[in-house]
Amino acid sequence: MPDARIAAARFALIGLAIWLAALLGFGAAVDGYSHLQHPVAMLGAQGVGMPLAFNVLGFIVPGLLVGIAAWRLRTALGTAGWPVRIGAVLWALSALAFIAQGLLPLDPEDLDAASSRLHALAWSLWWISFVPGAVLLGMRSRSAMMAVAAAAAVVAVATLLWSAGLAQRVGMAAWFVLVAFVAYRYTQVPHEVGSTAARDGVR
Numbered sequence: 001m002p003d004a005r006i007a008a009a010r011f012a013l014i015g016l017a018i019w020l021a022a023l024l025g026f027g028a029a030v031d032g033y034s035h036l037q038h039p040v041a042m043l044g045a046q047g048v049g050m051p052l053a054f055n056v057l058g059f060i061v062p063g064l065l066v067g068i069a070a071w072r073l074r075t076a077l078g079t080a081g082w083p084v085r086i087g088a089v090l091w092a093l094s095a096l097a098f099i100a101q102g103l104l105p106l107d108p109e110d111l112d113a114a115s116s117r118l119h120a121l122a123w124s125l126w127w128i129s130f131v132p133g134a135v136l137l138g139m140r141s142r143s144a145m146m147a148v149a150a151a152a153a154v155v156a157v158a159t160l161l162w163s164a165g166l167a168q169r170v171g172m173a174a175w176f177v178l179v180a181f182v183a184y185r186y187t188q189v190p191h192e193v194g195s196t197a198a199r200d201g202v203r
Contacts (some may be wrong), residue, residue: 006071009184014064016176022057023169026050026200037165040172041119059102067095069183076186080140084186087136091179094129097122098175100158130175137182151178 023040028034030049033042042048044055074088092134107113131152138148151174 006184008069008076009180009186010179011065011069012176012183015062016173016180018057019062019172019176022062024053026054026058035165035169039106039165040168041101041106041123042108044102045108046115048108051105055102055105060099061103062176063095066098066179067092067178070133071189073179073183073186083136084140086137087133090129090133090136094175095127095128097126101126104149127171134178134182137186140186143185146165147178147181151185 023035024045026043026049027035030043040058044051044058070088070091074085074092077085077088101119104115104118104122106119107116110116134148134151138145
């Protein structure tokens with residue numbers, strides 16, 4: 001069912017496009033803002049630029065779109081093995097945590113404030129849900145595991161060699177792309193999912 005596969009992946013890719021446009025557009029409107037150094041959440045911080053608009057377009061809408069893709073993936077997996085089903089649920093939770101980052105903006109005047117701590121918690125829940133979910137979903141086929149490994153390698157290199165701001169952006173972009181790829185691979189009717197896994201297993 002190629003239409004369902006494309007539709008599921010499209011949600012994540014549209015989310016990526018909206019997130020990237022918001023990041024570049026709002027970033028250009030804030031004097032002194034650097035994509036190499038400053039965190040993404042700074043654009044949604046209280047008193048910086050247009051925080052409400054950025055939080056909606058930079059976190060809430062993209063997170064919602066990824067959440068739809070992740071839930072479609074979970075539904076399509078049906079009665080597949082528990083690791084991949086849990087992986088899809090973890091990705092849906094990571095989408096909720098991404099949305100929460102927009103609902104809980106930073107307070108640039110006080111990083112120890114409750115709102116800043118809650119934002120940091122949402123950020124932690126985002127990657128804590130995403131990474132194990134990726135590993136569990138990658139167990140279904142070699143092609144998916146290779147995609148997960150490639151994404152992990154890119155993020156690891158970015159974290160080690162690049163600035164914190166750029167590494168954060170690479171990690172977020174990898175999230176969108178990986179969700180789109182896996183959703184495209186597995187969002188099919190149940191018997192097609194099984195046959196795809198069987199084919200991947202011998203590759």
